[in-house]
Amino acid sequence: TVVFLNGRFINEDEAMISPFDRGFTFGEGVYEVCISVGGKIIDLEEHLARLDRSLNAAGITLPPERSLMPGLMHDLLERNGIKNGFIYIQVTPGKTVRNFIASPTERSTLLMSTGPTPLEESNAYKHGMRVQVIPDIRWGRRDIKTTMLMPQVMAKRAALDAGFDDVIFYDDLGITEGSSSNVFMVTNEGELVTRPVSHQILSGCTRNTVIELTEQNGMTVTERPITRDDLLQAKEIFLTSSTYLVVPVVELELDGKSKIYSCEKTKKIQNIYMEYLNK
Ligand code: PLP
Secondary structure (H helix, E strand, C coil), X not given: CEEEECCEEEEHHHCCCCCCEHHHHCCCCEEEEEEEECCEECCHHHHHHHHHHHHHHHCCCCCCCHHHHHHHHHHHHHHCCCCCEEXXXXXXXXXXXXXXXXXXXXXXXXXXXXXXXXXXXXXXXXXXXXXXXXXXXXXXXXXXXXXXXXXXXXXXXXXXXXXXXXXXXXXXXXEEEECCCEEEEECCCCCEEECCCCXXXXXXXXXXXXXXXXXXXXXXXXXXXXXXXXXXXXCEEEEEECCCEEEEEEEEEECCEEEECCCHHHHHHHHHHHHHHHC
């Protein structure tokens, strides 16, 4: 496939990044994943605004192509013949001597790639996920969408080995988020709840859109902490992300207890979100 690297569209086989890129030596980097539906990039402005926030918080200089990115992203999709797919964006500080603190680089590294995604045809979207609830061992700035993803990879690998599809993390305040998604629950009283944004979770573009859409459709979302016990008491649980869209959790394991969930309201929200994607 064709990728975009530092100002140029090139074949992935010809794309080269320095071994001294700080993304490699220090794991310094931030990223975004957006989807394209019929050639339209969903929540494009929100993703790019979050990229800017992540870059600023991480002290990484904006790439020189920043203002051209919406056009470049559409161009990348077209060059790869993709209408329904994902766009991956990664920015690192670029190449320096291997010192923790080094003088500014010539430019930050910007890589963009794309590929197809199954979206609503996915098994998880249709049939839901089985999820394990585990301690959140990540760092204290989860609002920065960093490429330092080892805790997520390790957690997800362990969950898959144990026969689950994904994990939900918890910290001292309760449920944080999924390994790459935000968590919503529907209580027995029908209340729709998700955790408020803070440094402890990523402000999900899908999360924020789902809150807006549900409110436009006469539902209210309460933003408050969710405890582990709340999850066990809940009627429905669902996860949101750009690639999952809205995915029901059908079964959950927590401290050796397991619970099955229905997904009536979740299916309604899936449909509302799908309408938004195809608008
Ligand atoms: N939380 C985490 C940790 C994520 O990695 C992601 C997406 O990858 C999300 C939430 C969902 O964010 P979005 O809806 O913007 O894709």
